[in-house]
Amino acid sequence: MPIPLSPTAERLFLLTLAGIQFSHILDFMIMMPLGPILMQALEIGAPEFGLLVASYSFSAAISGLLAATFIDRFERKRLLLWCFAFFALSTLACALANGHSTLLVARGLAGIFGGIMGALVQTMIGDAIPFIRRARASGIVSTAFSISTVAGVPVSLWLANQFNWRAPFFFIALMSLVFILVGARILPELRQHLDEAKRSHLFSASFAVLADSNHLKALLFSALLIFSGFTVIPYITVYAVGNVGISPLDIPVVYLVGGSATLISARLIGYWADKHGKVRLYRGVAMLAIVPLLVLPHVGVVPLWVWVICTTSFFVLISGRMIPAMAVITSAAQPALRGTFMSLNGTVQSLAMGLATTLAGFLITVDASGRIDGYPVVGYVAIAANLIAIWFVARIVMHDRPPVSPAHQGH
Numbered sequence: 001m002p003i004p005l006s007p008t009a010e011r012l013f014l015l016t017l018a019g020i021q022f023s024h025i026l027d028f029m030i031m032m033p034l035g036p037i038l039m040q041a042l043e044i045g046a047p048e049f050g051l052l053v054a055s056y057s058f059s060a061a062i063s064g065l066l067a068a069t070f071i072d073r074f075e076r077k078r079l080l081l082w083c084f085a086f087f088a089l090s091t092l093a094c095a096l097a098n099g100h101s102t103l104l105v106a107r108g109l110a111g112i113f114g115g116i117m118g119a120l121v122q123t124m125i126g127d128a129i130p131f132i133r134r135a136r137a138s139g140i141v142s143t144a145f146s147i148s149t150v151a152g153v154p155v156s157l158w159l160a161n162q163f164n165w166r167a168p169f170f171f172i173a174l175m176s177l178v179f180i181l182v183g184a185r186i187l188p189e190l191r192q193h194l195d196e197a198k199r200s201h202l203f204s205a206s207f208a209v210l211a212d213s214n215h216l217k218a219l220l221f222s223a224l225l226i227f228s229g230f231t232v233i234p235y236i237t238v239y240a241v242g243n244v245g246i247s248p249l250d251i252p253v254v255y256l257v258g259g260s261a262t263l264i265s266a267r268l269i270g271y272w273a274d275k276h277g278k279v280r281l282y283r284g285v286a287m288l289a290i291v292p293l294l295v296l297p298h299v300g301v302v303p304l305w306v307w308v309i310c311t312t313s314f315f316v317l318i319s320g321r322m323i324p325a326m327a328v329i330t331s332a333a334q335p336a337l338r339g340t341f342m343s344l345n346g347t348v349q350s351l352a353m354g355l356a357t358t359l360a361g362f363l364i365t366v367d368a369s370g371r372i373d374g375y376p377v378v379g380y381v382a383i384a385a386n387l388i389a390i391w392f393v394a395r396i397v398m399h400d401r402p403p404v405s406p407a408h409q410g411h
Contacts, residue, residue: 005128005188013128014140016186017121019179020084021144024114026152027091027172028056031107032237033157033251037165042100052100052107054357057350059108060115064347067116069206071339076127076190080120081183087113088176095169119346123339126330127190131398135278135327139270142323146266149259149315154252209333209341214397218332221392222345223352225325228385229318230356231378232293235364236311242371245301257308258315265316266323273324278331279393282324286390289317290383297379325389331398 005013031038031053038044038052071079090109097103121141129137156168209215240246240254273281292314299310333341359381364374 012186014137016183018141018144021121021141022147023176023179024117025144026148027110029148030156030168034165037160041165044100048100052104055104055108056111057354059111061347061350063112063115064119064343067343071343076124077187081180083113083116084180088173091169092173095166115346119342122330123342124190126338133274135273135324136270138326139266139323142266143263146259146263149255153255209337209344214332215341217396218329219348221389222329223348224385224389226349226352227356228382230353231360231382234357239372239375244299244307246307250304254308254311258312261312261316262319265320269320269323278324278327283390285317285320286386289321293379293383297375328396332396
């Protein structure tokens with residue numbers, strides 16, 4: 001059962017988690033727009049830069065797998081804050097790196113602790129927030145992504161342009177320290193899961209998670225979610241500049257408008273999911289997401305405002321699916337195994353992200369002028385994965401879900 005929190009305490013709890021999410025999401029997101037600056041400053045090519053981006057995801061996948069062996073053996077708040085502290089030190093190491101190799105190692109370290117943090121945040125929502133408000137809570141925490149897009153990326157790029165590529169990492173490390181202090185004061189201790197029977201060895205919790213068919217269904221659903229988005233996402237900016245004719249100087253406008261829209265839509269989607277049913281709302285948003293998945297990879301040369309409409313629709317609907325979906329995934333876990341399950345889920349999502357990006361790279365080609373060919377095929381693959389996820393979601397059992405009548409099975 002979730003722990004009782006007053007309305008004020010619950011709000012502060014969710015806002016603090018959103019701040020923590022903001023820190024490590026921005027740390028991941030900023031790498032893509034920093035690409036040209038890093039490549040010039042470090043005198044590296046595209047393959048070396050690709051390793052810098054991939055090192056975070058693959059490290060997060062490994063750490064999620066390892067964390068599954070111990071995450072449910074510790075009190076949640078203490079483990080989160082320790083991971084956050086090491087994440088801040090890793091980000092500081094990124095700022096102090098003296099070359100590609102040391103930055104690569106520092107990015108890997110940041111991914112290790114960032115991967116655990118992402119799993120812990122979702123686990124703590126499941127532990128502390130009742131099922132009937134869980135999608136709304138996920139929506140509040142998910143605004144971290146929107147704020148990262150609206151404010152974090154533009155501010156970080158401004159710092160990089162005003163000073164150098166190290167400045168955004170100093171900024172994120174300092175901000176992380178602030179949120180560590182806030183978290184130490186605001187976050188409640190969550191130790192109810194420790195009252196469950198102790199398991200005989202480190203891997204028993206992981207085996208218990210993987211032995212549950214419902215957990216496996218939720219993990220597959222999670223992989224489909226991430227895969228259907230990250231086949232398209234990594235190449236949006238390249239496509240915008242090379243195929244649509246958008247100036248690189250106008251790219252921040254795309255993020256600003258799209259992020260502002262998702263900042264509003266995330267709260268609304270979370271509210272609607274709790275009111276009308278998480279599965280029903282997910283299916284509705286995911287069906288609508290097919291439109292930008294189909295249209296965006298086919299857009300030719302258009303004015304900036306047309307491209308902004310296309311990308312904003314994409315950001316709102318692709319990220320909007322995740323709000324009810326994460327409530328479903330979190331609720332699919334046996335409460336005593338939720339931390340282990342969410343760690344494995346983080347691993348699955350990171351691997352799906354890497355696989356999607358790699359597959360899309362094989363499907364597209366970039367000519368000497370920077371124009372992308374094959375992007376529509378990537379969109380078709382994303383739509384196929386999205387449709388499978390829509391069909392599959394109803395097969396997941398949500399354990400914290402209150403009994404409902406047959407007339408409300410879509411909830």
